[in-house]
Amino acid sequence: MKCPNCGIQIAQWKSSYNDIQINEMMSDKSKEYKNLLKNIIRKVRNSIPSNDNKKQISNFISNAMMYDYKTLDMAINNYIRNAYMYEGKGFNYLLKVIRTFDEDKDRIIENEKKRFGTSPPVIIWDGTMEEQNA
Numbered sequence: 001m002k003c004p005n006c007g008i009q010i011a012q013w014k015s016s017y018n019d020i021q022i023n024e025m026m027s028d029k030s031k032e033y034k035n036l037l038k039n040i041i042r043k044v045r046n047s048i049p050s051n052d053n054k055k056q057i058s059n060f061i062s063n064a065m066m067y068d069y070k071t072l073d074m075a076i077n078n079y080i081r082n083a084y085m086y087e088g089k090g091f092n093y094l095l096k097v098i099r100t101f102d103e104d105k106d107r108i109i110e111n112e113k114k115r116f117g118t119s120p121p122v123i124i125w126d127g128t129m130e131e132q133n134a
Contacts, residue, residue, distance in 0.1 A: 022061055033069050037061060040076050044085050044094070051090035060091040067102055074108070075101040 026034055041060070045052040064072060075098040079085070084093060101108065 022058060025062065025065060029065070030069065033072070036069070036072060036076060037064060040079070040094070043080070044090055047085040048088060048090045056091050060095065063095050064098060067098055071102045071105055072098060 026037075041057055045057070051057075076094070078101070079094050079097050084097075
């Protein structure tokens with residue numbers, strides 16, 4: 001099977017992982033990354049009973065691990081803010097949202113810079129006053 005994100009052939013792709021394999025996959029991820037995934041899994045499982053099975057959860061985790069933290073954070077916050085989980089849109093819909101955010105990441109960041117601006121450049125002052133127009 002090929003990876004849906006980058007197209008690389010994955011030899012060990014399984015339909016379901018056990019808890020030990022999921023923990024091994026997430027061992028190199030940060031604490032914030034793990035907490036983000038745990039919280040969204042808990043919320044979706046509690047809201048949508050049909051998504052409360054091991055195959056759905058392991059599929060979501062294995063696909064979500066292909067994306068960086070910033071992309072996941074933006075997509076999951078959008079998913080929660082719009083309350084899609086209460087409309088019955090589960091892990092598959094959330095994966096589509098994450099994939100869309102990943103594809104449009106550059107445009108989203110550019111629009112955020114236009115909306116909020118950027119911080120001014122840092123100038124290190126050496127304590128002397130020199131005129132530039134001399």
